[in-house]
Amino acid sequence: MNKVVLQAQGLTKKFGSLTAVDELSLDVYQGEVFGLLGPNGAGKTTSISMICGLLEPDAGSVSIHGLPVHGGQVEAFTRVGVCPQETILWEKLTCLEQLEFIGEMYGVSRKVARQRGEELLALLGLSEKRDKLSATLSGGMKRRLNVALALVHDPEILVLDEPEAGLDPQSRVLVREYIRSLAKKKTIILTTHNMDEAERLADRVAIIDHGVLLVVDTPEELKRTIGEGDVLELEIKEISPEQAMAAIEEALPDLSLRSEQSAAWQSPPPQEADRFVVENAPRDDMVSLRGINIADKLPTIINAIQRAGGQVGEIHLRANTLEDVFIALTGRRLRE
Amino acid sequence: MRFLSVLRKCAREQKRDLWILGLSLAFAPLFVFIYWMFTGGNVTTSYGILVINHDVGITLSDGSNLKSGEEAISAMEVLTFKDGSPILRVKSITDRPAGEKSLRDRDATVLIIIPPDFSQVIAEAQSGETPTTTLEFVGDLTNPYYTVAAVMAITALDSYTVSMTSEYRAVELLETALGGSAARTEFEIYIPGLFVFAVILIMFQAAMMVARDIESGTLQRLKITRLTAFEYLSGTTTWLVLIAVVTILVTFATAAAFGFRSQGALWIAILVGIITSLSIIGVGMIVASFSKTVSQAFVIANFPFGFFMFLSGAAFPVPMGTLFTIAGRDISIVDILPPTHAVAALNKVFTLGVGLDGVIYELCALSLLSVIYFAIGVWLFRRMHLKA
Incomplete structure (x- = not known):
């Protein structure tokens, strides 16, 4: 070919x-x-x-x-x-x-x-x-x-x-x-x-x-490589989702976190592969993270939550789609 | 009041299709203007008269010469309209076959032949005798101008002879009809125009057939195959010419069934029809080049249709001035319209019974127009629709 x-x-x-x-x-x-x-x-x-x-x-x-x-x-x-x-x-x-x-x-x-x-x-x-x-x-x-x-x-x-x-x-x-x-x-x-x-x-x-x-x-x-990555949703037990997020940040100090509503990354902006977005979780007892190859970080994240006294229940992983790539490159603004 | 909503919708749609409204509104005023321009407004028509003067004249007893032939010609020449313009354009010739050819070509309306003894008869009548001689009027009796021109000429000649002979009418008139023109019924006189009308209608089909490919997008598909404008249009044209041939045959068969008789060979009429259809289809291709939809093609095609019908003589005679002369032929602006030549040729064939040699000029003119219109059509079509 x-x-x-x-x-x-x-x-x-x-x-x-x-x-x-x-x-x-x-x-x-x-x-x-x-x-x-x-x-x-x-x-x-x-x-x-x-x-x-x-x-x-x-x-x-x-x-x-x-x-x-x-x-x-x-x-x-x-x-x-x-x-x-x-x-x-x-x-x-x-x-x-x-x-x-x-x-x-x-x-x-x-x-x-x-x-x-x-x-x-x-x-x-x-x-x-x-x-x-x-x-x-x-x-x-x-x-x-x-x-x-x-x-x-x-x-x-x-x-x-x-x-x-x-x-x-x-x-x-x-x-x-x-x-x-x-x-x-x-x-x-x-x-x-x-x-x-x-x-x-x-x-x-x-x-x-x-x-x-x-x-x-x-x-x-x-x-x-492009887009905001896969979506990881975790059900948090024993501790609050906020405590779980704090544990994740502590365990992954080299990662930058950004609220989905936030306009800009923390300065300096991280490399694309290290970007993670905290998304609105579908339930109050869940945390939701989006990032390139986030599945690779899953063991580290689970360990961090467990060390903070929490447990992980359901785990949902939704892969990055071509549509995500497309939107990441061309934006959400309507055309024509 | 939903009808008001419909009215408003119509107005809005029309506002966004202004060019169709413009064409529709411009159609009739344009032709009024063109007729005014071609006829010169209040300028009157002058009829072409050919005269062969065989009169030898005589010397009277007082020694003077009487040349009644020349005087009769002068009598015709002095006939004028109120504005002073001549009613008859008199031209002296010596060759009768050439004169008859001019009549067939409608370069002249009447050929008058003055006999050798014309002056002799006038002189004898003046002295109280009652001799007679014959003036011959030759013409295409189906030519709508013939009757008017002949009446005017007779009036002038009669006035002259009566004035010379103290009310004695020494001249008899002999009318010689060209070809079969004397025996034509009114129905038969209309048939050449109807033949041309049938061929003119092919223009709509040509324009709309091509416009259909444009509108549906199928032309784009053909464009991808690198089909050339010439290939596309020549293929389409060939089919339409076949339709034209069938149209002509069916029209002739219908006319024949109702008593139409052709004085000339049908195959010559078909040949005229085919070559006419080529030029008409060429015009149809030009129309298609400016069209994006079938309805546009229909509206635009009405303009050349109007020219063909109203200015070519297909429906009724149109007086046109001469732009220039080529090889003795007067060329006017309407000579760029194929039906002008088609009507002339078909009249000659159907009414006057001429052979192929009698319509060579018209066939050449039609062929030239076909090539010109088709070439323009191909060029425009390539530029407007097949250009990458």
Whole structure:
């Protein structure tokens, strides 16, 4: 998975005074599922449009296997399949007819396009609808056909823009499993708001905001290193939660503690891996702490409480999620 | 009072779609202005008359020469409107086939042939004899200007002869209809315009078909495949031309079923229709280039439709000034409208029975316009909808 199939370098796009994408550079490796995450208006769709050649960048370049996407290299395009966020279908064509048509547009012979079309319809659970007009399909079926249209020319790279948006749970599972089945055989780039989707599917994710690439890494590594960490909730017996907190602070003098309501860390601010947040506990007899890799500190914390005369009852550990990472990087302010 | 809420909603929506309101409001005033501009407001129409003067003249007993042919021509030339402008534009020619060609091309309205003995007959009538001679009027009787021009010319000629012969009418009139124009029914006269109307309607289909791909986003999907504007528009155009051919055949079959008779070959009319449809579809592509939705395409298409119907002669004759002349042909602003040439060509084929050589000019003009409009359509479409 080390071979770079798609490379974007310094991609920049401005619309008037707004810089939608600002010097975006990224490498996508062969066979990986690459997630592109960002809030609304972050520049995801603009980035994807430039990567697919639909939009000319003001600066920078995109290449697929070294072939420039911009500048008329048709071969580069035939290697990419794009499934747009909106369901874009020809309502007066049947499912199979549109697969044949779009296949031919990519230079595939009608016979092969038809054969691939039938295979895709079967894989996406649409065989029974092959001769039905797309206008007669349900919303979920249309979304699946939308995905099939991106694949009929057997592209090496598949770009999926919000593939699970608007799908019912059954269709979501089907599409997700299908994308998973494609992984390794194809390189997949997907944009999504759905952190669960990205976490389940993506080998690596990039998070962009205000047109700037903030981070690229595996979901596991991002969860381990970014955000406010895992949440540890402990039921305290024999002593009060306040006494338990004091014992924890005493046992871990090198750690900085901050109330969730507090605006700033104690000075000087600790390293990210040593930050702990005291959160509002769900019950009066509990303490709640959040921090990167807080589970590693659990034995020390329990010992401290026991030394202070307390006992630990229930222990709840909720792992840091990609959504926590996303919010940590992009903030809680509403967009658009 | 929920109707007030509906009224308010309509006003708000319209306010946010001002350009459609603007186009709708501008449509009729624009054509009023254009008609005023083209007709020059109160400027009157001058009718083109060709004269072949065979009159040899005579020398009278007092030694003077009588040239009644020339005097008759002068009598026509002095007819003027109140503002002093001539009613008849008289041009002397010598070649009858060339004159008839001008009539077919509608560069002139009437061809008058003055006989060799015209002066002789006038002179004899003056001396109390009762001879007669024949003035021949040649014209396309389906040309709506023919009747007016002929009546004016007859009035002038009759006044002249009567004044010369003391009320004796020494001249008989012979009317020679070009082609089958004499035998055309009113229904048949309308058919060429209806053929062109049928082809013009293809423009709406062209614009809306392309706009549907724009509105639904499917054009974006095609754009990803690197489909070129030329490929897309030529594929669409070819289909629409097939529809145009069927339209023409069905229209002709319907007309024939109700008694329409073509004097010329149908295949020439179909050829004219096909080439016309190409240029009309080219205009449709230009309309589509400016449209983002089907409804926009429909509204915008009404403008070229108005030009085609009201200014090309498809619905009724429109007097147009000459911009310049190429190879003896008067070129006016309406020559940029394909239906102008289509109507002329179909009239020639259906009514006058001309062959392919008789409509070569119109076919060339239509072909040139097709190439120009299609090229503009491709260029605009690429810029507006397929540019990365």
